[in-house]
Amino acid sequence: MVSKAVTYGIIGVVAVGAIGFGVSHVAGNKTEKVVTVGIVGTADNDLWKIAADTAKEKYNITLKTKQFTDYNQPNIALKNGSIDLNAYQNQVFLTNWNKANGHALKLIGRTVFTPLRFYDKNASKVSEVKDGQTIAVPNDATNEGRALQLLQSAGLIKIKAGVALPTLKDIVENKKHLVIKEVAADQTPAAYKSAGAAVINTNFAKDAKIDLQSAIYVEPVTSTSNKWYIQFAATNKNVNKKLYKEVVKSFQTAKAEKWLEKTWGDAEQPAWTLK
Incomplete structure (x- = not known):
């Protein structure tokens, strides 16, 4: 982080x-x-x-x-x-x-x-995410990897198998041609406003007064959470x-x-x- x-x-x-x-x-x-x-x-x-x-x-x-x-x-x-x-x-x-x-x-x-949350102003569910949509993600190693794993679990991208903390270079499939933009974690709320979609840490979403319930996808809770x-x-x-x-x-x-x-x-x- x-x-x-x-x-x-x-x-x-x-x-x-x-x-x-x-x-x-x-x-x-x-x-x-x-x-x-x-x-x-x-x-x-x-x-x-x-x-x-x-x-x-x-x-x-x-x-x-x-x-x-x-x-x-x-x-x-x-x-x-x-x-x-x-x-x-x-x-x-x-x-x-x-x-x-x-x-x-x-x-x-x-x-x-x-749990991390994925927000998209132009979609009410993951299947509605537009082709070519820009998505802001945190740029630090931990949160970027976690954000990319969230996008994979949402079915939006695929990541190279076996990578613990993936980066953009580890994306092996991106059928919707998403533009994933790396920004500082504390800037993801601002990037969300300009780009229209972002994966945002909850503390920064709360400070920016983003409605947490407006997220269209939430990081799944698993045995490794x-x-x-x-x-x-x-x-x-x-x-x-x-x-x-x-x-x-x-x-x-x-x-x-x-x-x-x-x-x-x-x-x-x-x-x-x-x-």
Whole structure:
């Protein structure tokens, strides 16, 4: 999920309490602990507020989130220590990132699962997709491969067998002469407006206020979907840190599960309850 040629930006900070990164200090007779988590997008701010309330009440942790606008920077920020954890990526994405960055990070706990969705302004079902239609897809290795696999499962293209993360060169059949346009993941909503069709990550679709139910095809959930579950990540030295395990527990609650079901339905599911 690494966006190429995108500009890093911090939208803002959602916080409860003091400022600091994975630090503790004495507040009255209690030790107050502060943890900052890097996330992408703003649509789940209320979900993080639930987690922050739980962290404060149960573990006396002040949980903060730092919001990024693209998929590249949260891992860099985690590696260099400007945040304590991040929670925006799946197993496949981190594996690819680690190969190029010294295997610096590890996943420590699930958050949500958001199936990719395919949108087409000019079609109400896949069979109506026009010959020669331009379709925007994310340009990072993980999401592009995932998007192409989605288009294959929809019956629109065929990909060379045995390729784990396909690229455009791995398309072996394209009967509708689709023009597949690679753009940064955070730009797929804008590309959808101009091109008329796109495969869009749910967090970016939500931030762009795209009606999720308008998708004409949704990524199937299979026995291997767990590789796409979004998870918390930590640096190698902090994988077993009790403080960070408590943050994961603060997120994985029945209250959060109910919020997800009420707010997003099957568009965003509590991954800690899935196989």
